[in-house]
Each structure stands twice: as C-alpha cells, then as structure tokens.
Amino acid sequence: MSGRREEILDAALAIADEHGVDAVSMRALADRVGVTPMALYRHVKDKAALLDGMVGRLLAALLPPEPRPDHTWEERLDALAHACRKVTQQHPWAAHLLFSRPAVTPDGLRAVDIIYTALIEAGVPEPEVPRLERLISTFVIGFAASEAAGRFAPGDLDPRGRRGLLPDSELPGHRALGPWLDLPLDLTAEFEADLADIRRMVEAAARPSR
C-alpha cells in the first residue's frame, strides 16, 4: 500500500548499482533511506527477502510493456532475450540471483508465458514446449550471468598468456585453433549468433520429426 517498501527496494538497487551488491548492508541501506537499520524490518522480512524484492523489481523491467501479437515469434523471443541481457548489463550483481530464485513471481510467470506462446506459435509440439522453454531461458540467463561475472573475459590474462599455463602438447584443441583464439571477442555479435542458432533449433523441433 504505502509505497515505503518500494522506496526501500529502490534505494537498495541504487546502492547495488553504485557500489556493488556487497555494499548493500542493512546499515548502509538504512543510512540511505534515513532511518535506523531496524526500521527496515518493518518492510522487509529478511536480508534474503530484500534481495528477492530487488530482483523482483528488475524482473518487471525485463518484460515488454504490453503483449505484442503483431510481432513474429522470433522477434518476441529475441526481444525478451535482449531485455534479459540488458538488465544484467546494467545490474551485473543481479545476474546470478536470476538463477537462484525460481520464477514464481507474477512477472517471472509472464516471462515464461511469453516463451511458451512463442514456441507454440513456432509449431513446437506441445509436450516439448516446457523443456525447450527451460533450455532457452537457461542459456539466456547463463550467457548474461557469464558476461556479468566476466567468465568470458578473463581479465588480465590474454588468451596467449592463458595458454602458457600448460604446454601446447596438452592442449591440442587450442593449438589447432591457433589464431582464431586471439581475436577480440564481440559479445554482442556472439549473442546474436547464439540466438540465431537457438532459433534454428526451435525450427528443427517444430519440423514433423523426420
């Protein structure tokens, strides 16, 4: 009702964006809101519940403002995927939380439903739809989380230096790929290519099963 809870959650989001999620302590949050730490507990059960509330707010931002039946299923799927990546780019700390909390919030459900309808429209047999939804969401969230956590971009060690950890003889694959490994990677282009591959996978699942 009061809107106080939302104020608090937004303050917490601001702290997380500015100083990282670890900086979100009850004391720091209370300071920011202008109250005593204990006052927060009137609006939030727990620290865990606080984090849940924070990702809840983000999930809402991930959804299209209104249903888009005028777009193709490919476009709707892409839009959702891009929205997901955008959210985790703006709030890197939140990426791994998307994995922990099952999508049981209303907004989470809506996101799942968008994928369901897209897959149905693509012609995927109904019994296969839930599995493919999980496959797709797992990959998209996984990509976003990997990017946010820096799994794809091993900071100080460039690919060449990284390979130095082991003799090339132990890494035949790396040796064979040679120069391709030294290219700078464009994660936006890569995400696009991945989504294209996934679209092809959906189309294959939709074909009369050969």
Add this chain to the structure above:
Amino acid sequence: MSGRREEILDAALAIADEHGVDAVSMRALADRVGVTPMALYRHVKDKAALLDGMVGRLLAALLPPEPRPDHTWEERLDALAHACRKVTQQHPWAAHLLFSRPAVTPDGLRAVDIIYTALIEAGVPEPEVPRLERLISTFVIGFAASEAAGRFAPGDLDPRGRRGLLPDSELPGHRALGPWLDLPLDLTAEFEADLADIRRMVEAAARPSR
C-alpha cells in the same frame, strides 16, 4: 609442496558438503583443521582464494582421467556434460561459483580443450569453434546451476498453484499447454534430450552452411 594446502581445501569441501557453503568460515575451517583461524592465511591468501581453490579441486574431478581418442566426439562431449552435472549434484553449493570464476586454471583449460577438439572433429568451421564452445559450456553449467539452485523445481508451489498467482487470461501460453505442465519432470531425461538438441545444433553448424 607440503600438501598442507590441499588438506585445508579438502576440509573446506567437507564442511561445505555437510553444512552448506555458508558454513565455511575461517573459524570453522580452522577448528576442523585443528589450528587457529589466522594460521590458514599462510596457505590461502583470502577467503575468495579459498573458494577459488575449492572449485579448483572440483574441476579436477570433472575431467576424464586420460584422453579418450577412441570415443566419438559425441561421446566425449556427453561425458564432460554428465561429469559437470554430477559434480554440481554432489556439491550444489559450487554450481554458481562455476559461473563466476573464469576457467583459467589448468584443469579449466583442459575442459575447454576437450570441447574444442570435439567440435573440430565434428567438422565445425574453425572460426565458429570458440563461440560454440562458450554456448555449450554456458548451457551445461547453466543447467547444472539451475538444478542445484532449485530453479526448475519450485519447492512448495506445484505448477497448478503457481499458475494461480495470475488469472489464466494473462497467461495464454500456460492455458494452452494445460495438462503438459502438470507432468512431474525428470531432469535426467530432460538433460539427455537437451544434449541431443545441442548435438544436432553442432551438426548443423558443421554442415557446409547452406
């Protein structure tokens, strides 16, 4: 050299397996090893480094004991994926750490190399191999993490109850899928089917690009 570090890491793994990763505090770990908390810092730079060391030990367990050129690329890929899922089933707390720390350890590199060689052998064009490696590893780790975190199995709320959060009119996809959503889900079978889809995707990437 001394092996003391390994002792400590294994003690930490034991605590994490028994009481969860949050129970791994420097004090608890020191107690278990039989020393003072500060003694640990001779062998481990940080708490963060401690966690890194722990996942390092797990990564080693994930790899096949020796190269298996006698197996097909499909079999080697499957074996690695299953090993990954097995590790995160035995150590659920570790799943999301696999995302954070880039695979720059020797063992991590070896795992990547296994995927590289498999994809090359499958006939994937070399410039595409690194991207597909990231796609596959992202999905596999993502699946494992989702399962470990319970993202696929929303505890107390069964699918039917979950859907009750929103009017069916807002969830056309859920409504259309009806009974298929109430089936109990067999994650082992689902993982298998997902891997099959991914294999098909690799084969498609290997085909002379149509």
Add this chain to the structure above:
DNA sequence: CGTACACGTCTACGCTGTACACCCATGAGT
C-alpha cells in the same frame, strides 16, 4: 477520550574476515 496500529529507535549479542605482532622448530651456511 481511549486505543489500536504503523513506524521508528536504542541496545545488545554473536558472528564474520583479517591486520599486526609475536613465537618456535627446523635446517643450512659459515
């Protein structure tokens, strides 16, 4: 007027990671 309720404060407890100074056993070099 009384009283219920939402909201906030104060104090305190047990826990965390870790900086800093100190100690002791071993083994190598002169």
Add this chain to the structure above:
DNA sequence: ACTCATGGGTGTACAGCGTAGACGTGTACG
C-alpha cells in the same frame, strides 16, 4: 658450534555484519 632465515602457528584486536527484543511516538478511528 653459532647464527640466521624460513615456514608454520598463536593471540589479540578491530570494524563490520544480521537481527532479536523492548521501548517510544504519532496518526486514525471507535
């Protein structure tokens, strides 16, 4: 035989954490 570096361990201390519990205080309504 005497010194000295080095690796491993101890003890103390500090700042920060989440949160339980008791206690105020203002506003709204019977």
